[in-house]
Amino acid sequence: MLTISELFINEQIRDKEVRLIGEDGEQLGIMSAKEAMKYAREAELDLVKIAPTAKPPVCKIIDYGKYRYELAHKEKEARKKQKTVEIKEIRLSPNIDTNDLNTKINMARKFLTKGDKVKVTLRFRGREMAHMQNSKHILDDFAEMLSEISVIEKPAKLEGRSIMMVLTEKK
Numbered sequence: 001m002l003t004i005s006e007l008f009i010n011e012q013i014r015d016k017e018v019r020l021i022g023e024d025g026e027q028l029g030i031m032s033a034k035e036a037m038k039y040a041r042e043a044e045l046d047l048v049k050i051a052p053t054a055k056p057p058v059c060k061i062i063d064y065g066k067y068r069y070e071l072a073h074k075e076k077e078a079r080k081k082q083k084t085v086e087i088k089e090i091r092l093s094p095n096i097d098t099n100d101l102n103t104k105i106n107m108a109r110k111f112l113t114k115g116d117k118v119k120v121t122l123r124f125r126g127r128e129m130a131h132m133q134n135s136k137h138i139l140d141d142f143a144e145m146l147s148e149i150s151v152i153e154k155p156a157k158l159e160g161r162s163i164m165m166v167l168t169e170k171k
Helices: 033-042 064-081 098-113 126-131 133-145
Strands: 017-021 027-032 046-051 058-062 087-092 117-123 150-159 162-169
Touching: 017 033, 027 033, 033 046, 033 058, 046 064, 058 064, 087 098, 087 133, 098 117, 098 133, 098 162, 117 133, 117 150, 126 133, 133 150, 133 162
Parallel strands: 017 058, 087 117
Antiparallel strands: 017 027, 046 058, 117 162, 150 162
C-alpha cells in the first residue's frame, strides 16, 4: 500500500512509458509519460503514479486532492482496526514464597485475559547463580497454574543472570 508521501504526480513522473488508466477506470493503454500528461491536462485533472513497481508503471488520471484525502482516510481506518499486543513482564526470584507466587499468577492471569503477552523472568543474584537449574521448577509451576488460559509461546531459556519464558492467551 502506498503512503501519501510516496506518490508521484504530473511532472514528477519521469518514466519513458506508463500504463494509463482513465478517470472512469478504463484502460487507455501503454504510452509515453508526455502523452499521458496531455490526456490529464485535457481532463483538467492530475496524473498520479499509483503502481510505481509495475512494468511499465501504472498511472491514473484523477483529482489528486481527493485521492490524497481518500488515502489518508484509509490509513486512519487501518490504524483504528489494529490491535497492539503489549508484553507485560513479571519478575520472580528463586526464593519466592507461595503467596507471593499466587499474587504474581493472578497478575499474569489479568494481563492474559486482556490479550497481552506475559514475559515471566526468574532473576538470580549473587549466590543464587549457583543453583539456577534447581529453580527452573518455579517457571514450570507458573506455566502449569496458568495452563487453562495460556500457552507457552517461548519456553524457558537461560539469558545471562535470568531465565525467561513468554506466555500468550489460548485461542
